[in-house]
Amino acid sequence: NAGVMQNPRHLVRRRGQEARLRCSPMKGHSHVYWYRQLPEEGLKFMVYLQKENIIDESGMPKERFSAEFPKEGPSILRIQQVVRGDSAAYFCASSPFRGAAWTLNEQFFGPGTRLTVL
Amino acid sequence: DAKTTQPNSMESNEEEPVHLPCNHSTISGTDYIHWYRQLPSQGPEYVIHGLTSNVNNRMASLAIAEDRKSSTLILHRATLRDAAVYYCILPGAGSYQLTFGKGTKLSVIP
Numbered sequence: 001n002a003g004v005m006q007n008p009r010h011l012v013r014r015r016g017q018e019a020r021l022r023c024s025p026m027k028g029h030s031h032v033y034w035y036r037q038l039p040e041e042g043l044k045f046m047v048y049l050q051k052e053n054i055i056d057e058s059g060m061p062k063e064r065f066s067a068e069f070p071k072e073g074p075s076i077l078r079i080q081q082v083v084r085g086d087s088a089a090y091f092c093a094s095s096p097f098r099g100a101a102w103t104l105n106e107q108f109f110g111p112g113t114r115l116t117v118l
Numbered sequence: 119d120a121k122t123t124q125p126n127s128m129e130s131n132e133e134e135p136v137h138l139p140c141n142h143s144t145i146s147g148t149d150y151i152h153w154y155r156q157l158p159s160q161g162p163e164y165v166i167h168g169l170t171s172n173v174n175n176r177m178a179s180l181a182i183a184e185d186r187k188s189s190t191l192i193l194h195r196a197t198l199r200d201a202a203v204y205y206c207i208l209p210g211a212g213s214y215q216l217t218f219g220k221g222t223k224l225s226v227i228p
Contacts, residue, residue: 004161042218043162045215056214091162093161093162106164107164107216108164
């Protein structure tokens with residue numbers, strides 16, 4: 001039973017280039033979350049998606065960042081025109097379907113993509 | 119999310135028990151207490167959660183104070199593999215946003 005998969009594990013970009021980070025959730029999970037971890041800090045929520053829908057993007061920077069979770073294929077976090085401040089570890093997590101009485105917040109995290117902007 | 123306070127770091131000898139404290143004095147009646155840990159260069163990993171009663175699973179135990187204003191994660195026999203940053207999180211009923219603070223960095227001494 002494969003866990004959450006992220007690729008690439010390491011990504012180096014020059015300022016102004018685009019970064020595409022991919023996340024394949026665990027089998028049977030239809031909810032995906034993206035978090036960012038800046039050096040020496042805790043993880044910060046960015047966006048929550050279900051298949052073909054963005055549910056909450058309140059933690060995402062307003063410009064240059066976008067996320068999608070298409071009907072087929074992995075979820076993609078896209079950063080356009082990267083700047084040095086975008087250097088961080090980006091983690092994807094997934095969770096199973098949530099029923100009306102759902103209270104457990106367990107999320108399963110991937111190994112992360114470490115983005116370095118030169 | 120209710121605010122949590124944890125020590126920045128702790129040390130333990132290998133094969134001894136470890137008690138990791140967390141204060142959450144503003145916890146509400148419906149807040150579950152969750153613990154995650156993050157091993158070096160890895161994503162966070164769910165450890166345990168509870169509401170009022172003490173909880174045990176294969177990884178750890180969670181002791182919750184009677185007034186719920188604090189809790190303690192207990193690792194019964196620390197191993198080198200337990201060296202990680204441990205996060206105490208109160209996401210709120212039905213909330214999906216996990217707010218990770220600085221956590222407690224646990225070092226295990228061989």
